[in-house]
Amino acid sequence: MRWHAKSQWGKSPSNRRKHVNKIKNIAIIAHVDHGKTTLVDAMLRQTGVFRENQQVADRIMDSNDLEREKGITIFSKNASVLYKNYRINLVDTPGHADFGGEVQRILKMVDSVLLLVDASEGPMPQTKYVLKKSLELGLHPLVVVNKIDRPNARPNEVSGEVFDLFCDLGAQESQIDFPLVFASARDGYAVKELEDEKKSLEPLFEAILTHVPDASGDREHPFQLLVAATSYDNYVGMIGTGKIHSGIMKAGMDVACVAPGGEKIFEKITQLYTYTGMKRISIEEARAGDIVSFAGVSNVEVGKTIADKEYPHPLPTIEIDEPTISMTFLVNNSPFSGREGSFVTSRQLWERLEKEGRGNVSMRVERTASPDAFTVKGRGELQMAILIENMRREGYEFQVSKPEVIIKEIDGIRMEPYERATIDVGDEYAGAVIEMMGMRKGEMVHMVQGKDGYTRLEYIIPARGLIGFLNEFMTLSRGTGILNHTFHSYDEWKGEISRRSRGSLIAFEGGVSVAYAIDSFQDRGVFFIGAGVPVYEGMVVGEHNKDQGLMVNVCKTKKLTNVRAAGSDDAVKLSPPRDFSLEQALEYIADDELLEVTPKSMRMRKKILDKHDRKRSEKR
Secondary structure: OOOOHHHHHOOOHHHHHHHOOEEEEEEEEEOOOOOHHHHHHHHHHHOOOOOOOOOOOOOOOOOOHHHHHHOOOOOOEEEEEEEOOEEEEEEEOOOOHHHHHHHHHHHOOOOEEEEEEEOOOOOOHHHHHHHHHHHHOOOOOEEEEEOOOOOOOOHHHHHHHHHHHHHHOOOOHHHHOOOEEEEEOOOOEEEOOOOOOOOOOHHHHHHHHHHOOOOOOEOOOOOEEEEEEEEEEOOOEEEEEEEEEEOEEEOOOEEEEEOOOOOEEEEEOOEEEEEEEOEEEEEOEEEOOOEEEEEOOOOOOOOOEEEEOOOOOOOOOOOOOOOOEEEEEEEOOOOOOOOOOOEOOHHHHHHHHHHHHHHOOOOEEEEOOOOOEEEEEEOOHHHHHHHHHHHHHOOEOEEEEOOEEOOEEEOOEEEEEEEEEEEEEEHHHHHHHHHHHHHOOOEEEEEEEOOOOEEEEEEEEEHHHHOOHHHHHHHHOOOOOEEEEEEEEEEEOOOOOOOOOOOEEEEOOOEEOOHHHHHHOHHHEEEOOOOOOEEOOOEEEEEEOOOOOEEEOOOOOOOOOOOOOOOOOOOOOOOOOOOOOHHHHHHHOOOOEEEEEOOOOEEEEEOOOOHHHHHHHHHO
């Protein structure tokens, strides 16, 4: 039985808004795929945000195309629900470690967090990361053990593991005494005790009202707001979002936009918005403690303070963990450049990357000595892949290098980033995975054999060791293994790690690939292209069986003569080419290779295309 706002409280959401006098700001944090977005969906449905007969898609908050395709949350999003006399501002955050910066900037905007943990998997690497950040800010989490409806759920054991995690992270005594709720976000119910009747999410809402503090803020102090997110609207321009730290904010008021360094620009708030459900609605005024969006400040950026023009003082900025990997983005200079993209120049590429750097707090963009190459630093390969995919869909054409870890020198010691990796793999593959991780300098810290035929392995491993690992791991485990990892710390350099064990098949000359030519080289390796594909000299067309590269002429046609033999002209049968996703291609390319990205194609290529120049470079 579902309960709705209208039947429970007698007023529709639009009519109840003016009666709201208390606010709760809460972020929902968890490891990837533990049910954050599904829980927000259920909360929106059960508080009357949608009509009873309204058709609503699953994972409503994942509105971005890439989020729906990949089934993960990439960008933090705001929503608001009304329960009794409270407005509860909800922030759905990403669960993947690569988007940890999204979580960090949001934690400054809320007064508590709802920590979601899978009743089967228990605490995972990102669970530890997001919980650690929230505890450091002094927040008191409300813990929800989700997916208790799963056949292999172990809610009591998992709640004990969460308690141990709080202790391991040095939580204060008041934080360790956390409220606990059991739930099934998919089925839309929550209970305080497992034996309770499973009806609705009402026990969760009651726990939020009881344990989450009211929104904090000094309404008598001059107006201040710290920008925690930005977006763009075609009608009103740049939109900033944040929590009002103090004072009153009004549409039409003059404000100062203050950078962390103290530089000020004076502008006017043209539009002020709050949220009802997922809808952004225009309002005239908002007070301290509320989460709002606003337009009119042209140079709004995450970390800047919007303040009263008579009191233009900045708030403490948002502290974000430093990037751990870097990639080089280059102007496309292949023979096929300019054929498919709309934005191909260095100026256009730099402007797009600079825009990303302003809005993405965990990403850094830098120029290099070359006017056609730019360095982008981020938190992981998936984060980079999302940026690349968005750019190609927008019509950009460019090239990228293999991801590299960012090395630091601390007290004269060479240090590199380490990851904490959790691997769930079938018992029969565990030995091979342990061998692979050993070759990549991984150090096992925990090993547990599950009851369902899977073994869980936990490693501390250099981030370099995980670059290119996923492809090999999925092949080894026949697609059944699961890998999760998150940043652990910087530690001493572990020495060289063996890279890809096989060389490339490289196109000898440009032209169009021919089935006859590919067939003659099929025993030399695996091809990435089929017949009838345009290629150019230096393009990587396959993987060699041996550890060195091999030049192949895939454009060579069969010589025509008047001599015929029985069976010689039968149709050539080619093995299907190996397809790569963007993430797989980024992991696969070698140090001397690039990935050419256009709106329609992805091609791997050598950095030096000419075979003679490449040989001279190898000799040097």
